[in-house]
Amino acid sequence: MHLSLVSPVYNEERVITEFVDRAAAVLASLSDTFEMILVNDCSTDSTAALLHELEARHPELRVINLSRNVGQQAATLLGLRQARGEQVFLLDSDLQIHPEDMRTLFAAGQADAAWDVIGGARQTRSTGLLRSLASRGVTWLINRVAGSRLADPATTFLLIKRDTLRRACKNDVLAQNFSMLLSYMRIKYRQVPVANHPNVHRRSSYNLVQLFEVLLLALLRYSSGRRTLIGLLFTGAASLSAGGLGIAWLILSGIIRQEPLSTNLLVFTTALAVAGLQFLVLGVITYKIETLNRNLDFRQTLNCVHDD
DSSP: OEEEEEEEESSOTTTHHHHHHHHHHHHHHHOSEEEEEEEEOOOSSSHHHHHHHHHHHOTTEEEEEOSSOOOHHHHHHHHHHHOOOSEEEEOOTTSSSOGGGHHHHHHHHHHOOOOSEEEEEESSOOOSHHHHHHHHHHHHHHHHHHTOOOSOTTOOOEEEEHHHHHHHHHHOTTOOOHHHHHHHSSSOEEEEEEOOOOOSSSOOSOOHHHHHHHHHHHHHHHSOHHHHHHHHHHHHHHHHHHHHHHHHHHHHHHHHHTOOOOHHHHHHHHHHHHHHHHHHHHHHHHHHHHHHHHHHHHHHHHHTOOOO
8 A cells, every 4th residue: 555644844954854764664664655745835944955865865755845935734735736645644744743643543544444534633732721722712613613523623633545635635725724624524534542742842833813813714614604694694684673773763762852863872773774784785695605505516416426
């Protein structure tokens, strides 16, 4: 069986040599033929030079040097599209998850063939309170949006079958979060526990703002149009009703009492009604988009059916 390992790399001069040597030893113990694809995302330290030296020592290593920094997700997708293995490992190169844990995922796949993706569920996560809460929020939201029950849906330690990888790369036209995409796809996704070892050499590349961005993108990219539709219509109807009733009450109150209308209240209720009307319009647009998406999905399903 031909195996592939894909790893995005950015400023890992302290650990990259150890990572490649250890990963090569593990892959050699699992298969007679394998490849390692490392995507250097325009590192600014000596990572590129070290990778060049490692290529000479490891003939199975292929290095893709990007001319500009594109970010972890895009670099990951570029590497995955180059993978030729029947099964493909995705593993970060910072040694927070040890390369030896690839044996754990591979053994789980050998024990039961009924899977498309096997993910390594990290047992130890962020130690800081805010980062821990943010990580839990990401986990909860992804599972709710995707309809999954994964212990660690955001893990970047994966073993993927070739056919599943091809489907995922085809769907990932925007270089979005690949792990999140797999959680959303209707595939056989299993997880096994693995240890997470915080990198003492540098801080995590994800700060709280970036974690918030992951939550926001999960809602925008993966939330169901039907759920969004219900939320928009409910919010719009409630706001329009409250604003309309407020305007009517102000007018009737002014007529009955023969007093001038309160300008502040009139502006507030009018703004509330206008906002509600806008939400309702957005709800109608969302409904139209949802209908188009369902029609496209239905046609794609028909195209996958072949008569032998």
